[in-house]
Amino acid sequence: MAGIKDVAAEAGVSVATVSRVLNDHPSVSAASRARVLAAVAALGYRPNAVARSLRTDQTRTLGLVISDVLNPYFTSLARAVEEEARTLGYSVIIGNADERPELQDHHVRTLLDRRIDGLLVSPTDRGSPLILDAVRAATPLVFVDRWIPGVEVPVVRSDGRAAVRELVAHLLRIGHRRLAIIAGPATTTTGSERVDAFRAALGEHGVALPDAYIGQGDFQAESGRRAAECFLDLPEPPDAVLAADNLMALGALDAIRARGLSVPDDIALAAFDDIPWFVHTDPPITAIAQPTDELGRAAVRALAERIAGRIPPSVTLPARLVVRRSCGAEPPSAPQRPEPSAATPPARTRRSGP
Amino acid sequence: MAGIKDVAAEAGVSVATVSRVLNDHPSVSAASRARVLAAVAALGYRPNAVARSLRTDQTRTLGLVISDVLNPYFTSLARAVEEEARTLGYSVIIGNADERPELQDHHVRTLLDRRIDGLLVSPTDRGSPLILDAVRAATPLVFVDRWIPGVEVPVVRSDGRAAVRELVAHLLRIGHRRLAIIAGPATTTTGSERVDAFRAALGEHGVALPDAYIGQGDFQAESGRRAAECFLDLPEPPDAVLAADNLMALGALDAIRARGLSVPDDIALAAFDDIPWFVHTDPPITAIAQPTDELGRAAVRALAERIAGRIPPSVTLPARLVVRRSCGAEPPSAPQRPEPSAATPPARTRRSGP
DNA sequence: ATCCTCCGTGTAATCGATTCCACGAGGAGG
DNA sequence: CCTCCTCGTGGAATCGATTACACGGAGGAT
Numbered sequence: 001m002a003g004i005k006d007v008a009a010e011a012g013v014s015v016a017t018v019s020r021v022l023n024d025h026p027s028v029s030a031a032s033r034a035r036v037l038a039a040v041a042a043l044g045y046r047p048n049a050v051a052r053s054l055r056t057d058q059t060r061t062l063g064l065v066i067s068d069v070l071n072p073y074f075t076s077l078a079r080a081v082e083e084e085a086r087t088l089g090y091s092v093i094i095g096n097a098d099e100r101p102e103l104q105d106h107h108v109r110t111l112l113d114r115r116i117d118g119l120l121v122s123p124t125d126r127g128s129p130l131i132l133d134a135v136r137a138a139t140p141l142v143f144v145d146r147w148i149p150g151v152e153v154p155v156v157r158s159d160g161r162a163a164v165r166e167l168v169a170h171l172l173r174i175g176h177r178r179l180a181i182i183a184g185p186a187t188t189t190t191g192s193e194r195v196d197a198f199r200a201a202l203g204e205h206g207v208a209l210p211d212a213y214i215g216q217g218d219f220q221a222e223s224g225r226r227a228a229e230c231f232l233d234l235p236e237p238p239d240a241v242l243a244a245d246n247l248m249a250l251g252a253l254d255a256i257r258a259r260g261l262s263v264p265d266d267i268a269l270a271a272f273d274d275i276p277w278f279v280h281t282d283p284p285i286t287a288i289a290q291p292t293d294e295l296g297r298a299a300v301r302a303l304a305e306r307i308a309g310r311i312p313p314s315v316t317l318p319a320r321l322v323v324r325r326s327c328g329a330e331p332p333s334a335p336q337r338p339e340p341s342a343a344t345p346p347a348r349t350r351r352s353g354p
Numbered sequence: 355m356a357g358i359k360d361v362a363a364e365a366g367v368s369v370a371t372v373s374r375v376l377n378d379h380p381s382v383s384a385a386s387r388a389r390v391l392a393a394v395a396a397l398g399y400r401p402n403a404v405a406r407s408l409r410t411d412q413t414r415t416l417g418l419v420i421s422d423v424l425n426p427y428f429t430s431l432a433r434a435v436e437e438e439a440r441t442l443g444y445s446v447i448i449g450n451a452d453e454r455p456e457l458q459d460h461h462v463r464t465l466l467d468r469r470i471d472g473l474l475v476s477p478t479d480r481g482s483p484l485i486l487d488a489v490r491a492a493t494p495l496v497f498v499d500r501w502i503p504g505v506e507v508p509v510v511r512s513d514g515r516a517a518v519r520e521l522v523a524h525l526l527r528i529g530h531r532r533l534a535i536i537a538g539p540a541t542t543t544t545g546s547e548r549v550d551a552f553r554a555a556l557g558e559h560g561v562a563l564p565d566a567y568i569g570q571g572d573f574q575a576e577s578g579r580r581a582a583e584c585f586l587d588l589p590e591p592p593d594a595v596l597a598a599d600n601l602m603a604l605g606a607l608d609a610i611r612a613r614g615l616s617v618p619d620d621i622a623l624a625a626f627d628d629i630p631w632f633v634h635t636d637p638p639i640t641a642i643a644q645p646t647d648e649l650g651r652a653a654v655r656a657l658a659e660r661i662a663g664r665i666p667p668s669v670t671l672p673a674r675l676v677v678r679r680s681c682g683a684e685p686p687s688a689p690q691r692p693e694p695s696a697a698t699p700p701a702r703t704r705r706s707g708p
Numbered sequence: 709a710t711c712c713t714c715c716g717t718g719t720a721a722t723c724g725a726t727t728c729c730a731c732g733a734g735g736a737g738g
Numbered sequence: 739c740c741t742c743c744t745c746g747t748g749g750a751a752t753c754g755a756t757t758a759c760a761c762g763g764a765g766g767a768t
Contacts, residue, residue: 001491003724014748019726027746044487049467050413051724053404054753069433072426079423082450091464093447096436110445113403133398137355221630250634276575280604282636357754368718373756381716405754408723 002043010039022047053115061091062303063111063119065104067146067188068219069096071247073273073292074122077145080296081120088304090117099185099219101125108134118303122146125187140306144299146189154312156299158290160272160319161197164242167270167288167321168201171240174328176268180213180238182227182248191219194244194272213238217248224251232259240268240327246275249285264328274322284324291317356397365393376401407469416657417465417473419449419458421500421542422573425601427627427646428476431499434650435474442658444471453539453573455479462488472657476500479541494660498653500543508666510653512644514626514673515551518596521624521642521675522555525594528682530622534567534592536581536602545573548598548626567592571602578605586613594622594681600629603639618682628676638678645671 008015020028021036053059062085066074082092095107104124118140127148147155181198184191199209215227231237243249249271263269274289298315305312362369374382375390407413416439420428436446449461458478472494481502501509535552538545553563569581585591597603603625617623628643652669659666
């Protein structure tokens with residue numbers, strides 16, 4: 001592959017001049033510029049980003065370590081991140097931690113080795129020594145979605161408290177009384193926080209949250225299934241369940257249907273993280289929607305600030321409640337605004353078996 | 355950040371020795387090795403991958419350019435690719451082309467600039483000059499899922515012909531007669547090939563595929579919706595529709611329900627690409643499942659071969675039909691094996707509205 | 709005892725860019 | 739006419755690793 005020397009030779013100038021043209025440095029004569037450009041075109045020259053990075057000590061690359069690529073919430077986050085990064089002239093390397101701290105560390109390590117300019121992490125645990133080191137080494141770092149308490153790093157996330165309060169009110173209004181939650185791992189902020197918000201919201205209505213109504217999940221579908229089964233085995237099962245993420249909601253839906261029970265008639269179901277598919281499930285699932293795109297964009301902008309040496313503030317965006325059919329219908333009062341794509345007449349579902 | 359020189363100083367040896375220890379080159383005395391290792395640990399030294407890449411002319415990085423990250427099929431492919439690559443000691447940089455040729459080119463270009471060791475592409479178009487150049491420049495390249503006809507590059511993909519034939523037989527057996535398909539863009543192999551397979555399968559049963567029954571989509575949900583609407587506006591609408599990918603199937607499902615029609619009673623629906631969510635839709639959707647994980651793994655292995663200078667063969671894996679309820683029930687004969695997680699008794703769905 | 713190997717190690721070149729510094733030409737001002 | 743800038747340019751150092759080559763010392767063979 002042609003190098004800068006070849007271009008210099010072709011254009012009859014020095015490598016310094018070629019470099020100056022490529023980085024459009026002002027002091028190059030129009031004539032030289034033209035000849036260099038011609039040589040570049042003739043040779044199909046592309047600068048070697050590796051060499052450039054070594055010299056300039058910047059890779060124009062961002063790292064993004066997310067907890068689970070198969071989770072639509074994180075893929076749409078990743079997409080937003082990549083888009084915003086691209087407009088800022090950065091590439092993004094995505095690492096999938098699969099909710100496993102050691103995998104997360106693996107990715108953080110290789111990203112650091114590759115001298116990425118900045119790192120976006122949605123931590124799977126309470127903070128490995130590796131991440132703590134990175135913070136101490138002043139690596140530009142921003143947490144997104146989840147964070148590690150006590151670590152001085154900007155956080156870009158969304159606050160579901162208001163939406164949870166709204167959801168709880170909605171459930172109680174419909175007539176549900178025994179509300180349960182499937183939590184995420186306590187090692188993640190989103191795991192514990194959502195339970196707290198739920199408990200607090202219930203408290204405002206004088207409703208308690210018994211331990212038996214707190215299922216322990218790990219953000220994967222299978223754990224949602226197990227937690228739901230535990231609930232259903234209870235002498236007095238809950239009549240409404242909130243899952244702390246979309247995959248666990250799916251698992252719970254499975255478990256409930258496997259018992260021959262109906263959502264929402266026998267039990268209501270709601271989930272954190274709204275995803276396109278929730279419109280198409282049977283029934284469509286009520287969800288707490290995070291502004292994923294904005295989250296991703298804000299995270300990249302914050303990281304860019306950190307890279308530039310400034311200290312960006314943390315950002316907290318509100319989540320909002322999206323009501324669908326999985327919790328049952330509101331008693332007639334303020335009419336619910338229908339969802340555009342779920343604008344189906346009351347769903348003439350019929351049995352399809354013989 | 356500490357460099358190799360610091361380590362050498364700390365250990366009281368030369369940089370050459372440090373490098374030899376790090377790359378475990380045989381001719382280093384045990385004593386030196388120990389002291390270097392100690393120094394590395396003491397300084398928390400990590401080799402600069404950028405410098406290493408410049409010198410060795412390899413980045414131990416693979417590029418993967420996929421057509422749409424929001425499509426679960428591609429994310430699971432990406433996950434499999436990353437996993438296999440990791441076991442081989444490679445990192446993966448994912449580029450999302452969003453079905454846009456110019457974005458695809460952008461990613462291919464930056465990946466090439468970064469001197470990735472090899473490139474995995476699922477091309478969005480019939481071949482940009484850029485990709486053709488890359489092929490000519492002997493960049494290790496492997497196509498996955500889709501490919502560009504006439505280009506001498508190994509292809510790792512799955513063949514849906516048999517599964518399509520099976521599906522068509524299944525539909526006809528149930529009693530459907532007017533079979534339609536929503537195709538992908540003709541510029542993609544998966545776009546045109548699937549229509550061909552469908553037409554051929556129909557032909558075997560003496561059934562024609564009128565032009566009006568070929569909807570033109572672009573692999574996005576919205577286009578599936580539009581195509582389905584066109585079908586339904588026909589004087590004689592089809593009674594079964596196959597969508598060439600999962601997103602278009604979702605769009606079609608929406609459109610059908612928006613008309614107050616029922617799947618499968620009024621119209622049957624099936625899709626290419628099986629995804630976990632198809633189990634949970636209303637009704638669960640019959641799909642042609644590709645062996646995504648194997649595809650991803652095989653693609654990486656083929657690429658590794660190419661990087662090693664060998665010429666790997668193309669790989670074609672069979673897809674298989676997964677029957678669910680969206681096409682209606684088979685007339686009683688061979689009993690259908692039920693899906694584990696869809697093992698719901700005929701789905702006691704009830705109306706949930708008041 | 710002498711010579712030859714082999715082993716461990718260090719010096720320095722190298723990868724492909726960026727960038728500091730010096731230098732020569734040409735124009736302006738004294 | 740001489741001096742001093744300014745401007746465009748090139749030479750060479752540099753980034754942090756890898757690795758070819760040279761070299762000195764220990765040990766075995768003769």
